[in-house]
Amino acid sequence: MKPIYITENSISEFIARALAEDVGDGDHSSLASIPADAQNQARLLVKGDGILAGVALAGYIFKAVDADLQLDVLLQDGAGIKKGDVAFTVKGKAQSILTAERLVLNCMQRMSGIASYTHYLSSLIxxxxxxxxxxxxxxxxxxxxxxxxxxxxxxxxxxxxxxxxxxxxxxxxxxxxxxxxxxxxxxxxxxxxxxxxxxxxxxxxxxxxxxxxxxxxxxxxxxxxxxxxxxxxxxxxxxxxxxxxxxxxxxxxxxxxxxxxxxxxxxxxxxxxxxxxxxxxxxxx
Incomplete structure (x- = not known):
């Protein structure tokens, strides 16, 4: 499902720019409040109906932040979603999960909105x-x-x-x-x-x-x-x-x-x- 412009290099460059914008010289909220060796887990909770998009990108983002984070995908890109669904879980260093969180959400929320409206209009024709x-x-x-x-x-x-x-x-x-x-x-x-x-x-x-x-x-x-x-x-x-x-x-x-x-x-x-x-x-x- 990846178009030709989605390459390892193009994704890496995008994530590097986005993390530089968001993280700067450090996620000081997480670094200050969470022990460096703390291990935790989180789940991606769906709070609206539509079409899911950005799961593959989320995997790249988590790996860019911390290669040791483990992603367990439950719903793939293009899946129909409804409120209460869990798209994936991620496990590993708590600080890393928190650092990646906002970039993952910002990308997936917008991409899912676009995919949902595209799917809707496509159904009409x-x-x-x-x-x-x-x-x-x-x-x-x-x-x-x-x-x-x-x-x-x-x-x-x-x-x-x-x-x-x-x-x-x-x-x-x-x-x-x-x-x-x-x-x-x-x-x-x-x-x-x-x-x-x-x-x-x-x-x-x-x-x-x-x-x-x-x-x-x-x-x-x-x-x-x-x-x-x-x-x-x-x-x-x-x-x-x-x-x-x-x-x-x-x-x-x-x-x-x-x-x-x-x-x-x-x-x-x-x-x-x-x-x-x-x-x-x-x-x-």
Whole structure:
């Protein structure tokens, strides 16, 4: 269930930065109050309903803090959870458990919220053929974990960053002078740079869809903030020649109707920017 951007190195770098931010020169609360040789255990208690995410990451965090901590996983990433469930237990040096606690919880609570909302929206478009995508509307320095959570919840990742795909959005098109100008300039740029990147272009009207079709040499056409009637017409115009993606203010109330327009993908920024975290707690026992 790990996407390609989840590597030993990327996880290690993330955890190192996060621990430096949180621990600094020492967890003085734990160092001062808990004997250095004290051995204890704790359990990850679920306090809300949804989809669990971040268990694998928690294992990496505990090991980074103290390689001798022992994690006993009871519920895996992607599992359905309800209030009162225990996701895992951890045993070992008490000071180490306490030092890792907040980073584990901060990551898992947000990741579980994202996975839960992704799972919910995915269920609403089941059977339509449309796939749910995330966006770049993520938390700086936490994008990797947020996109991982989308995958755990049953969604799909859009481009990871600005570098791995070309997306010509409304401002690009307007600054370039139009759809045709933006596409042709991009094609020439990629040729000059020797880069093989997919091109997606955002369209706002049927006229822009037609211009994208006439210009060609692209991979996907985004249908932005279109009514369902206009979207169905756009999909018919494109006729399967290019992938289609619906975007713009799509909610749980509208996503099914959008999917039934025949689009291949639906991107929803709210998957990562407007979710409610799942309440989790690490409790000594």
């Amino acid at each position: 089941e059977g339509t053929g449309a796939k749910l995508l995330d966006t770049r509307k993520t938390t700086p320095n936490f994008r990797m974990m947020e996109k991982w959570a989308v995958v755990i919840g049953g969604g799909h990742n859009h481009r990871y960053g600005l570098y791995d795909m070309v997306m010509l959005k409304d401002n690009h098109v307007d600054y370039a002078g139009g759809i045709r100008e933006a596409i042709t300039a991009t094609q020439q740029y990629l040729k000059n740079k020797g880069k093989d990147l997919k091109i997606e272009v955002e369209t706002r009207t049927l006229q822009e869809v037609q211009e994208a079709l006439e210009t060609g040499g692209i991979h996907r056409i985004m249908l932005d903030n279109m009514s369902t009637d206009m979207m169905r017409e756009a999909v018919a115009m494109i006729g399967g020649k290019y992938e289609t993606e619906a975007s713009g203010g799509i909610t749980d109330e509208t996503i099914r109707a959008v999917a039934e327009c025949g689009v291949d993908y639906i991107s929803v920024g709210a998957l990562t920017h407007s979710i409610k975290s799942i309440d989790l707690s690490l409790k000594a026992y």
